[in-house]
Amino acid sequence: MLGMTEEGRYALRFERHLPYPRHKVWRALTDKSELRAWFVSVVDYDRTDFEPAKNANLTFAYxxxxxxxxxxxxxxxxxxxxxxxxxxxxxxxxxxEDGENACTLVFVTTFDDKDMSGPLSEGWSTGLDQLADHLGKHPAQH
Incomplete structure (x- = not known):
């Protein structure tokens, strides 16, 4: 769904119910080895433990x-x-959390150029499908 922010930027919002525990989805969103399986690029954090933290710098390698x-x-x-x-x-x-072994993911991408809404919508929809496929192929990790 395309909307506008208070700052005048465009925002695409996606919501997915995932039949996986929140900790498993979180790991897929933040662990470099898991990101490589589904995310469009390789994400590197500027910390030695390779986990995100507020104000951490990111590099997206293609x-x-x-x-x-x-x-x-x-x-x-x-x-x-x-x-x-x-x-x-x-x-x-x-x-x-959405029950004992499920969660809801709300993903919002915010950007400046309205003409990018179509490509971004298609790309992120595919990316979220790849995330769900990845989660379904790997057992839960604690």
Missing amino acids: ATGDTPGHGVVTEYDPPNLLEYTWDNETLRWELT
């Missing part, structure tokens, strides 16, 4: 060899909320 993207973690509240910038985009991942 398999195609394109110039890496950059960002900063702006919100970090495990296992509930992760928000970061990726060049001119802001990505916000919110998880809420």
Whole structure:
């Protein structure tokens, strides 16, 4: 769903019910080895433990060899909320428990160019499908 922020930016909102515990989904959103299985690029954090933290710098490396993207973690509240910038985009991942072994993921991407809404909608819809497929192929980890 396309909307507008108070700052006049465009926002696409996706909501997915996932039949997996929140800790498993959180790990898929934050662990570099899991991100490699479904995310569009490889994400590197500027910390030695390779986990996000507020104000951590991010590098988004592409398999195609394109110039890496950059960002900063702006919100970090495990296992509930992760928000970061990726060049001119802001990505916000919110998880809420939805029963004992399920959760709801609300993902919002915020951007400036309305013409990007179609490609971003298609791309993130595919990415969220890949996340769900990845989660279904791997047993829960604690």
